[in-house]
Amino acid sequence: MNIVILGCGRVGAALAQLLVGEGHQVKIIDQDSESFNRLGTDFPEGHTVLGNGTDEDVLRRAGISRADAFVAVTNGDNRNILAAQIARDIFRVPKVLCRIYDPIRQETYNAMGLESISPTIVGAKLFRDAVVNPITRTTSPTHSIAQGTSVPVQRMGGARERDRAGKR
C-alpha cells in the first residue's frame, strides 16, 4: 500500500517503521526536520517530506494523490482533523485515519464519519484494566498496543464489562 503519514512524533515514526518493515510504501511529513531523526538510520531515504501537512501542495509532494491510506498523527487535534478532511474530501484517499486526544471531539467527528482514535480513552482503559481487572492483567497492555489494536474502544470496554457481569 501507498501510505502517507502526517506527523513524525513518537507514534508517527513508530508507525512508519512498522509499515516499512511490512513492505509498504510510506511517506512521512513533518514541519521539523529534526523529528525525522526518530526514524532511525534504517529508514529508506527520500521518504520524508518537510512542510506543513495542512497545505495541499505539501500533501501533493508526499504523493497523496496516489495514496491508499492517510494517517494524521501530529500533536494537534485540530490540525489532524483539518488534514484528514483535506485527504478525504479533496484527494479522495480511500482510507483516512486521525488521532484526536480530546474524547468528546473524537466522538463527534467519528459520528460525522471521520475515522479517528483517541489515545486518551484507549490509554485510560488500558490502565483501568491493568489496575482493576485481573483477567486482562495477564495480557500485557504494551503488547496489544504494539499489535496495533484498533478495535473501537467502546466495544472493547463493553465486551469486558459483559464478560465480568457474566462471571459474577
Next chain:
Amino acid sequence: MYILIGGGGQVGYYLTKGLLQQGHEVLLLEKDGRRVEQLREELGTSVTRGDACEARVMTEVGGDRADLVIAVTGDDEDNLVICQMAKARFKVPKTIARVNNPRNDDLFVRLGIDVTVSPTRTILHMIEAEIPHHTIVPLMTLTRAGLSLVELTVPPDSPAAGNSLQALNLPPSVNIALVVRGDQNITPTGDTVIEPEDRIFALVTQEGEAALREAVITDEV
C-alpha cells in the same frame, strides 16, 4: 442575537466591540489568560477564558442557545473545528470562519461552514484592483449557484470599445448587470456602446468570465 466568538486577537476584539454596540449579546472566548485580562479591561464580562473547540467550555457558555458562532483565531484548523463542533454538537444555526489560507475557502464551505471570510483573498483582490493592468476583479462569489459578480474596467485599447454589447456576441453565461461611465450608471441594453474606461459589472459563470475577458480585454485567444 446571542453570538459566540472564538479567538481574542485583534479581529475578535474589534468584532466583539462592534457587535456589543449593535446591541447583541456577545461572548468572546480566548484561551490565553493574560490576553483575557487585557480584553476584560475594556470588554468586561463579555470575555471568558476558554477554548471554543472544547465541548465542555461551549456547554458552560450556553453554546446550545447561540444563534451564531464566529471563529476568528489565527489558525485555520482551530476555526474549522470551532465551527464544525458548534454545528454538530450544539446545533448552532449559523457559523462564520476566518480563513487564512485562501485555498481552505472552498473546503470550509464544503465542510458545512456557512460563511468564510478570507482576508488574504480580499487583499489579493484589492491589489488586483489597484494594479493598472485591466483585469477582472471578483467582487462576490455565489458558491451554490456557481456564479461570480465581477468588475472590470475597459482598457483604452479594448477590442470592445466602440462596439455595442450586442455586437460583442457574449454567451448567455455572461450577464452584464451595470455599466458605470464616470458618475453615470447605465442600465445596459444590446444597443449600449462600450467606451474605454467604462466599468462593467457582470454576473458570470467560470466560462462566462473567460468569454468576457476575451471580448473586452484582449482579442488574442
